[in-house]
Amino acid sequence: MKAQPKASHFVNGEWLEDTAGEVIEVIYPGTLEVIARLHAATPAVVDAAISGAVVAQRKWAAMKPVERARILRRAADIIRERGEELARLETLDTGKPIQETRCADWPSGADSLEFFAGLAPTLTGETIPLGGDFAYTIREPLGVCVGIGAWNYPSQIACWKAAPALSTGNAMVFKPSEMTPLGALQLAQIFVEAGMPAGVFNVIQGRGAVGAALSTDSRIAKVSLTGSVPTGAKVYASAAAGMKHVTMELGGKSPLIVFDDADIESAIGAAMLGNFYSSGQICSNGTRVFVQKGIKEAFLRRLAERTAAIVAGDPLDEDTQFGPLISAAQHEKVMGYIETAKAEGARLVSGGASGNEGPLFVQPTVFADVTDDMTIAREEIFGPVMSVLDFETEEEVIARANGTEFGLAAGVFTADLSRGHRVIAQLEAGTCWINAYNLTPVEMPFGAVKASGLGRENSKAAVEHYTQVKAVYVGMGPVESPY
Secondary structure: OOOOOOOOEEEOOEEEOOOOOOEEEEEEOOOOEEEEEEEOOOHHHHHHHHHHHHHHHHHHHHOOHHHHHHHHHHHHHHHHHOHHHHHHHHHHHHOOOHHHHHHHHHHHHHHHHHHHHHHHHHOOOOEEEEOOEEEEEEEEEOOEEEEEOOOOOHHHHHHHHHHHHHHOOOEEEEEOOOOOOHHHHHHHHHHHHOOOOOOOEEEOOOOHHHHHHHHHOOOOOEEEEEOOHHHHHHHHHHHHHOOOEEEEEOOOOOEEEEOOOOOHHHHHHHHHHHHHHHHHOOOOOOOEEEEEHHHHHHHHHHHHHHHHOOOEOOOOOOOOOEOOOOOHHHHHHHHHHHHHHHHOOOEEEEOOOEOOOOOOOEOOEEEEOOOOOOHHHHOOOOOOEEEEEEEOOHHHHHHHHOOOOOOOEEEEEOOOHHHHHHHHHHOOOOEEEEOOOOOOOOOOOEEOOHHHEEOEEOOHHHHHHOEEEEEEEEOOOOOOOOO
16 A cells, blocks of 8 residues: 555544545556555545534634735645655556656646735725715635545646635635545645644545535535536536535537648647647547648648657656556546547547557557547547547638537637637637647636536636625715605
8 A cells, every 4th residue: 555645534634534434445547556545435524524614714714815825825835845755646646657747737736826825915805986975895705615626637626626715715625536535635734734724625535425415515605626527517406406606627529720821840749738648638638639631641640750759658657758547447438439430430540559558558549530420529538539630711610619519628720820819719618729738827717618617717717716795885974765
């Protein structure tokens, strides 16, 4: 048990165990070794976490914003100081190459904590002159928020949800994915080390039943979920029954459009990042790559050359660029999509088979001559499978790019910036890039439209989703009344 934590849960500032809960085995995707054994939260653990958060939130909200900010900033510093240790744990938890987890996972989380720490003291209300009378507004926290994480970026997601929630005076009960439960526990401990009062941030483990218990509890003010569209629909419905606030960051089938005047090397690099990074397990991936017909074959030739050079292997090896999928079930699902693509007539350009590096590896795979009605062009695969579609005109590709229920992300590559802005303005997506892809700095809002979700994470926009405005009218003279 090379990654066994002190206990399964972190509640009210302390490690907490309840062995009556269902056993959760944590499997390292690189070797299928069981690296930790945890227990799902029992009703008693769920209640302890929520009850403690309710009490702690009142005291936390009463602190000066600058005092909350100092704690979050210290937590960011601790994360950076322990970068190597945390990166290794993230690799064991997710199977992602350590060269990824060193630069993209916990570092992004630290950036988020730092950003919202700086933002917190600047959040103020406004005064509204009304002649002799006036009104003013106060931005207040919602209360206790629930965060439900996904397994692809578990520690980053925990930080992305915690930072805006805690900086604005809320408390949080966070449930990580049962497949990647380890990083959030470290974050909870780091918060306490940084000086955060007990109960402000709690972590409890479990599967869907625990998430449902949190989402439906009357003491919860908001639910923030990162997950699939079907899971989001269920959580959204349960939260709506209690009139809870929600943020939903769900799946996607995002278009990446490459015009014939684009820098081909940059466009190919972006397409590879948008399909093969984290073994394709990223919700915003540009898995439908539309390439204008004039450059299609040149694009595919160079893409195949660069894809062949990807180094797959042991995730803990510093030279490894490409790791396994998260689980046997995900591996089976992805291989099923590959076989379906072959059967439906897509042209295999690269990959298309299980990798030789281990049981959960799938080769970086590229299909060309993909049509809009093929399964791989319509459904989210969440694996390293790129679909290349060709197009002729700008109007055509915009209509086809929008022909999906999803609306998380979109990208455009072109040397004509006027066209880039014009096309992006017409794409139905919440997070977009021009001549770049999948860059998500904390300063920029991240979120979706359509079935891919609602609400925004990161940037000042996230504050709107973790606070509510109280309006106060102040009368300065006698009340006029007809009675």
